[in-house]
Amino acid sequence: MKELRDRNGLTEREYLASYRSGDYVKPSVAVDMVIFTAMEKDNQNYRKLPEKELKVLLVKRGGHPYLGAWALPGGFAQPTETTEQAAARELKEETGIDGIYLEQLYTFSEPMRDPRTWVMSCSYIALADSSKLNVNPGDDADDAQWFSVEFKENSTRSSNINGVFERVTGYTLVLEGKNETLRAKVSRTVRRSDKGSENSFSIIDSGNLAFDHAMILTCAILRLRGKVEYTDIALNLVPEFFTLTQLQQVYEIILGKKLIKAPFRRKYSYLADPTDKTTKDEGHRPSKLFRRKWM
Amino acid sequence: MKELRDRNGLTEREYLASYRSGDYVKPSVAVDMVIFTAMEKDNQNYRKLPEKELKVLLVKRGGHPYLGAWALPGGFAQPTETTEQAAARELKEETGIDGIYLEQLYTFSEPMRDPRTWVMSCSYIALADSSKLNVNPGDDADDAQWFSVEFKENSTRSSNINGVFERVTGYTLVLEGKNETLRAKVSRTVRRSDKGSENSFSIIDSGNLAFDHAMILTCAILRLRGKVEYTDIALNLVPEFFTLTQLQQVYEIILGKKLIKAPFRRKYSYLADPTDKTTKDEGHRPSKLFRRKWM
DNA sequence: CTAATAGTGTCTTTAAGACATTATGAA
DNA sequence: TTCATAATGTCTTAAAGACACTATTAG
Numbered sequence A, B: 001m002k003e004l005r006d007r008n009g010l011t012e013r014e015y016l017a018s019y020r021s022g023d024y025v026k027p028s029v030a031v032d033m034v035i036f037t038a039m040e041k042d043n044q045n046y047r048k049l050p051e052k053e054l055k056v057l058l059v060k061r062g063g064h065p066y067l068g069a070w071a072l073p074g075g076f077a078q079p080t081e082t083t084e085q086a087a088a089r090e091l092k093e094e095t096g097i098d099g100i101y102l103e104q105l106y107t108f109s110e111p112m113r114d115p116r117t118w119v120m121s122c123s124y125i126a127l128a129d130s131s132k133l134n135v136n137p138g139d140d141a142d143d144a145q146w147f148s149v150e151f152k153e154n155s156t157r158s159s160n161i162n163g164v165f166e167r168v169t170g171y172t173l174v175l176e177g178k179n180e181t182l183r184a185k186v187s188r189t190v191r192r193s194d195k196g197s198e199n200s201f202s203i204i205d206s207g208n209l210a211f212d213h214a215m216i217l218t219c220a221i222l223r224l225r226g227k228v229e230y231t232d233i234a235l236n237l238v239p240e241f242f243t244l245t246q247l248q249q250v251y252e253i254i255l256g257k258k259l260i261k262a263p264f265r266r267k268y269s270y271l272a273d274p275t276d277k278t279t280k281d282e283g284h285r286p287s288k289l290f291r292r293k294w295m
Numbered sequence C: 001c002t003a004a005t006a007g008t009g010t011c012t013t014t015a016a017g018a019c020a021t022t023a024t025g026a027a
Numbered sequence D: 001t002t003c004a005t006a007a008t009g010t011c012t013t014a015a016a017g018a019c020a021c022t023a024t025t026a027g
Helices: A012-018 A083-095 A213-228 A233-237 A244-255 A261-271 B012-018 B083-095 B213-228 B233-237 B244-255 B261-271
Strands: A028-040 A052-061 A074-076 A101-108 A119-129 A141-161 A164-176 A181-193 A196-205 A272-278 A288-292 B028-040 B052-061 B074-076 B101-108 B119-129 B141-161 B164-176 B181-193 B196-205 B272-278 B288-292
Touching: A028 A083, A028 A141, A028 A213, A028 A233, A028 A244, A052 A244, A074 A083, A083 A101, A083 A119, A101 A213, A101 A233, A101 B101, A101 B196, A119 A213, A119 A233, A141 A213, A164 A213, A181 A213, A196 A213, A196 B101, A213 A233, A213 A244, A233 A244, A244 A261, A244 A288, A261 A272, B028 B083, B028 B141, B028 B213, B028 B233, B028 B244, B052 B244, B074 B083, B083 B101, B083 B119, B101 B213, B101 B233, B119 B213, B119 B233, B141 B213, B164 B213, B181 B213, B196 B213, B213 B233, B213 B244, B233 B244, B244 B261, B244 B288, B261 B272
Parallel strands: A028 A119, B028 B119
Antiparallel strands: A028 A052, A028 A074, A052 A141, A101 A119, A141 A164, A164 A181, A181 A196, A272 A288, B028 B052, B028 B074, B052 B141, B101 B119, B141 B164, B164 B181, B181 B196, B272 B288
C-alpha cells in the first residue's frame, strides 16, 4: 500500500518531496465577519422593559480601496490556521471580542470583488450577547461602530419565459450608526431551466459599504432568519441568565416582527432551563431567569 | 469623493496602480463536488416499481497523493471565474455532466488537509436526475464510478463538565461501488462554554477516501437531509415528469427511512403541478405525472 | 392603588401520523 | 381475475395562532 508508484514511477514520499507549489495563480483568502449583537435601547420609563435592536459591527476603511467606506471586520487567512481560527483571531485583534459563537456563512468569489487582486472572502457570522462586548478597535480600522440593522424584503418578481424560470427578490438594508445612516439595496436572483440552476446575489446600491459587503450582510441576515426558527442559535444573543421575554425579543428583532407570547413560550421554552433566580427592581412582577439547556 | 487620499497621500487610482500582490503566502483553492443522483435498481417483477438508491460519484485518484484512493471530483479555482463557475466547468470537463443544480456546501480549510501544500476546498453539492447522466471520465481520473450511499448516525455522547458542554455524534458511511465497498467513520463534535463555541468534524476512518473527503461527504448528506424537509431541493433528483411516488422515494433515500403515503402527499404535493400525462405499461393502475411548480 | 410585565388557560385552526378503503390497468 | 400501485378518506394526536385572564412587583 505504501509503495504505490504514479505514472512517473514515484512513490508518494518521492512525489511530495519533488512537489512544488506556486506554478498556478492563487487567490488571497480574506475572512470577513458579520458580528451581530442584540443591544438594549436606553429606557425612559422605570416600569417598561427596554426595547432591543439588532446591531452589526462595521469598521471604517482606513486605507484604499474604499477608503472611508464602512466594511465588515476581517483579515487574511494564514497557512497555519483554519478560516474559523483566522476569524477568531481577527475578531480578537480588531475588536477585542473573544470566545463567541462563530459560524461559516459563505465563500464569496466573484473575481472582481476586490479591485486590487483576486481575493475570495470566506465569511463568518459571529453572535455575541451585548454584555461580552467592549469593542476597542485597533490595527487597520480608523473607527469601529455598532450600526442598528433594519432589513426589509421589498419586492419579488417572477417570470417564466421559454422554459426559463426567474425570480428576483429585492432587499433593503438600513444601517444606522452614530452619525451616519447607510442604505443599501441588494437583489437575489433564482434562475432555473432544464439546463441548470443559478442562485446569485447582486448589489443594486452598496450604500457606502465597502466591497460586496452589502451582499454578505444580506446573506447573513437571511441565514439568521432561517436558522432562528429551527435551531438554538438565538441563545447566543442573550446573556447567560435571561428571561423568556428577552429571548422572545431576540426572535422579534431577527425576524423583524412581533410574536405572541404564549405560543412563543410553548414553542421555544424547551431551549431553556429554569433557574431559581428571578429579576428584580423592575417596577412590575419579577420574571424567572433561565439559562441555556444543553442539548 | 474620488480624490480621497490615504496615509501615504495616494488616491485610490494611484494606490491600485502601485499595489502589488504576492507578498503573502496564499492558499490554493480547490473546488470539490459531491454529486448525488437517485438511481433506480434493476427491476425483477414487472408489477413492482423499481427501488431507488442514493448514489454519489467518486473518481479514482490517478496520481499522488492518495494514489488509488477514491475522491470527490474537483479541480482548482481560476481567477477568471467564481467557485460556482469553476464547479460547473470541472463537472463538465471531468464527467460530461452539464447544467445541473449546484449549491455551495462549505469551505474546508484545515491547514494539513492536503499533504502537498496549503489547499482549501470550497465544496459544492450537485444534484442530477439520473436521466441527465452519461458519465465519461476524462483528464485526471483513471476511473469514475457511482457508489451507492448508506449513511447512519450511530452514536451520540454528551457531557457537561466544568461548564464545558460537549456532544460527539458518530456517523458511518458505507459506499458500495462495482467491485469495492468503502466504509468511513466521521464524528462531529459540538463544544460550548462561556468562552466560545466550536463545531467540528473529524475523520475516524477515511475508508480509502482521499483527503478529508469522508468529512465533506458526511457534511453534504447532513445538509441534504436538513434541506429536503423545508425546501424544494428534492425536485432536482427527479426527472422533468415524475409521479408523487417517485418524489416520495427520493425523500426516503435521502432521509434513510420509509414515509407514509397520505401525509407525504399532503405535505409535499404543493411542490408539484399536475399534468395531463400519466404513466403506463406498469402492470398496475397508472399514475398521474407531475412537474416542478415554479415558485 | 396603578401601571407594567409574568405566567397560564383555553378555544380555534391547521398540520402530522397512522391506517383503511376504493380505483385501475397489464398480464 | 389477480396483483400491485394510485388516490383519497378519516380518525387521532399534536402543534400553532389568537386572545383573555390572573399574579405580582416598585413606586
